[in-house]
Amino acid sequence: MGIKLGILGLGTVGTGTVQLLQDVVGRHPLLKEIEIYRVGVRSLSKPRAVELPAGAITTDLEAIVNDPAVDIVVEVMGGLEPARSLILQAINNGKHVVTANKAVIARFGAEIFTAANQAGVYVMLEAAVGGGIPVIQPLKQSLSVNRIQAITGIVNGTTNYILTRMQTEGSDFSDVLADAQRLGYAEADPTADVDGLDAADKIAILASLGFGGRIHLQDVYCEGIRQVSKTDITYAEKLGFVIKLLAIAKKTSSSPLSVRVHPTLVPKTHPLASINGVNNAILVEGEPIGQVMFFGPGAGAGATASAVSSDILNLVATLQTSTAKPNPLLGCGHQHYSEIAPIAELVTRFYARFLTKDQPGVIGKLGTSFGNYGVSLESIVQTGFQGELAEIVVVTHDVKEGDFRQALAEIRDLPAIDSIPSLLRVL
């Protein structure tokens, strides 16, 4: 028994991790070097699906991160506090950390990695993005010889499940959400998922790794899926698109990094278009590699336990073979913050749906207003009627978002325009 773990939390992920580590036959032989030494929980009386050695389980989480015998602290408790403080304390005590906590890393990554670099320890976070899909370590290692151009991901299983069902069933968002909550695919408070906050945490982490700079979470533009309607899904379908909640980090040579989360029309032929249900996928574009995509289960006890355990395995291998000098392919050493482009500077295609009074010349007026701001249209179609109002769907060519918004402001004031119920970006 070489390496002693102190595990913080014995919920779904913690239990899955303990189960994997207690059942090592047929897995990597190095896992046998690991001892589950302490497990910190909130309540000792709660029944557990795993058996632990007498004395291993405790409610004193601070004692775990302060225990000199613990080599690696595995933080799988979730939430911001006390997770952040315990991680920092573990680091300050010279312990390596494995965490699945995207919220803590996205918000306090700078503080945590600064402390880790000072203490000469590793903070591993494969489980924080994409569940079991190996994406963090490939970004740090195999793909890091590339100049990364874009990372585009479906990184939230709940919203992808909801959008997939809306697509296949023609159902409304609120109905599918209610059913997803009943089935356990969405939480009672669905805000973090459906408003895109969870995806924003994850793309901030991926952007930091892929583009080599820290990310202020407040710089990440974030729009959720509450406003996606079945009407738009139907029109998108007819135009050759599906609607996905994408998390995007993209860099062009002429502008700062763009990091954003929003529902997006994705061409049906695009690799991300066929990612359905609770699955996640992360598409990385780089030079010279081109496009590579990682696909798999974005959540769940087994998948996440796989990622947590692979980080532990990586640390065990490193601790057994390395000298004092840290391995640069495991660490996260950026010191500076990346400049993030404001959303108004984004150049993208747009999809917009208008309800207009049924008057001759409305399409001409729309076209004129768009033209006033240099917005060039790919298509403009009167798709039907909603009561007495005509419905018009527009897809633009690439346009600067700020210019497009100005055109919309002018259009909104046209007497013929009733409302603009939908506005979505197109990949």
Added chain:
Amino acid sequence: MGIKLGILGLGTVGTGTVQLLQDVVGRHPLLKEIEIYRVGVRSLSKPRAVELPAGAITTDLEAIVNDPAVDIVVEVMGGLEPARSLILQAINNGKHVVTANKAVIARFGAEIFTAANQAGVYVMLEAAVGGGIPVIQPLKQSLSVNRIQAITGIVNGTTNYILTRMQTEGSDFSDVLADAQRLGYAEADPTADVDGLDAADKIAILASLGFGGRIHLQDVYCEGIRQVSKTDITYAEKLGFVIKLLAIAKKTSSSPLSVRVHPTLVPKTHPLASINGVNNAILVEGEPIGQVMFFGPGAGAGATASAVSSDILNLVATLQTSTAKPNPLLGCGHQHYSEIAPIAELVTRFYARFLTKDQPGVIGKLGTSFGNYGVSLESIVQTGFQGELAEIVVVTHDVKEGDFRQALAEIRDLPAIDSIPSLLRVL
């Protein structure tokens, strides 16, 4: 300049690798530690797309692998010999090796890894499978905490390109092959690709990594795509399948490892069904992770250079930080050979197409013969006529291949049967 490379070969992959390593701004900073010290070529007079330092280029490949100053030998020359001998000589001289040579590794991996383990050096082969897609290192590292159950890949871009075009254009194999050769997607001698040999090399390597034992290449069952007809693609389509050349390594608890390459009917909803053109994808199934898939360009200078360079980067990081003890997540240490199940023991579904005399009762006779050998049918459909012959398509339930073959032998002797033009396995 810490680490000196001796590169063997300056063809497409070698040139791409040199270009990447000579242009490191915006890539991993550790690449700056690498010096392109020697490059071995066949002809000094051939014009090159890269500039090399005076004296770096040489036709004396043996001198490179014997040069005490060389730390890492990068074998990107291809072919069996002298590649194998040079790799072995480099290893015996204590040099680490990076290779893109699937043919050498699949045939001589045992000899090479035994030598490498004795010499205490690493042999890295990310580029040997899946071009730039990170799959070798994830199998060794992140996924190795899982019990791998199956690895299923589209690992040959040429055949996937041909099958995709046959599917979308309704063309014949020979026409598409000729066009692919004209366009440079298939070689003048297409045997290694279209007969499945290249895919067999690659699945042997993946199976060895995923299931932890060496593989005798002659144990890998291998069937190419020459016999796939546009007729079968059309019927498969109607039945809800696409036809892909799959490379499969699969282990069930009750039987030995099955390693095989053959055209396969893949359900349209399966993640591999939508992998088109020259792309590759590798689906890994394991416990507890479930299914993860890696997708990307399976060939090409840039993609392969990315994989070769990522191996070099990994070695540089390891050489800078490790003590004498080798890192177990980079090596390939299996000593034993895996037992491979004979193809007759395979349990799978089959698709078969029969041409029969147009007599009453033919379907009944087919059904009786199948029943005699315990072959249970999922569907049996008379699909049409070819001249005076009726065409019947059968899809079976899971059946042992040996039993199915016996039934076919009996059916072939029935007076009503003209021929059995197609026989394909179903995923």
